[in-house]
Amino acid sequence: MRLPPSMAIVAALAACSQRNEPAVIGYAFEISGAPSVAVARDEIAAWPVRRPDIRLVFDSVASGEPADVEVERALRLVAVPGIVGVVGHAGSRGSLAGAPVYNEAGVVHVVPTSTSRLLQGAGRWTFPLAPDDSVEGAFIAEFVTTSLGARRVSIFFANDEYGQGLRAGVRAHLASVGATILDEVPFAASSEVDLLVDASLKRGAPEVVVSAGRWGETGTLARLMRARVPGVRVVAGDGAMYLPNLADAAGPAVDALYVVDFWVLNPADSLHVAFVDRFRRVTGRLPLGPQAMSHDAILLLAHAVREVGSHPDAVRRYLASLGGERPPYAGVTGPIAFGPGRRANLVMTRLVNGRPERVALP
Secondary structure, eight states, rough: OOHHHHHHHHHHHHHHHHOOOOOEEEEOOOOGGHHHHHHHHHHHHSSSOOOOOOEEOOOOOOOOOOOHHHHHHHHHTTTTEEEEEEEEEESHHHHHHHHHHHHHOOOOOOEOOOGGGGGGGTTTTEEOOOOHHHHHHHHHHHIHHHHSOOOEEEEESSSSHHHHHHHHOOOOOOOTOOOOOEEEEEOOOTTOHHHHHHHTTTTOSSSSEEEEEEEHHHHHHHHHHHHSSSTTTTEEEEGOOOHHHHHHHHGGGGEEEEEESOOOOOOOOOHHHHHHHHHHHHSSSSSOOHHHHHHHHHHHHHHHHHHHSOOOHHHHHHHHHHHTBBEEEEEEEEEEESTOOOOOOEEEEEEETTTTEOOOOO
């Protein structure tokens, strides 16, 4: 029987792990995540020779797969001999679907970019890196009201785990500062966004629209809103940061967009510069925030294995100790720890010549 490509990759690497007994780190992202794996492999290969050997397993399915497909992927990964931890999944739905599998199997689960607050209670084996949707929502709402000075806001949100969570975080903070929410509009990938925009504007013209959706809906929303309400700004969550697709979808309204990201290059930071140089050398392109987060997640697990060995519980305890018994891990995106009061890596950006640039905050 011919195996699907992702299972064939896992099976081949699993057979290799049985012979050489490496510590295996799984990567549960769609194929667009391949550059992050390539860069991590290159960096790990440059480390001084030490044991155990570390291998990366890349199990790929399409973006936005149903929860059952994400569970199947998690089941494939925990079955790989020598598996220590898994980085993923790409979205909140997949990460929440896979978390019970990893927790039951006793496999460390590092989640780089999913923001659902439900991940905080997914189990002691699950470690979210990104700030959750309540933190990101407050960040967006504070930017909307303080930096943009807006008091009339409409919220468009993807009707899924990501969009609903981010919408709740934005709404709670806007209400706390007395801003007026004119409308809250759920949408799906199949929605006629122009009809939703026209219906929403009957409830009032916003100064700012918040988009808790992906690049397609956000870009279309910006273009339609700008045509109907000149001067309107659109502020989007991290889920929209997919380039160049977002800029293409927004077209001439790209200058109306502000988008949250987890990381933007700081040329004065030596870790940033080294990461960008390696990423460009290995992949021929420049990294974006999600790729920096994925890089940190993979290297965090690899560093833990080199520090405490390949037993998954030792790695779990190592991660749990960061910021407490141990200092935070020095990641490209900033210090990484999992205790109370950990640093929130959030940056507000605008797209300039197709690339995100940091917006200065008060």
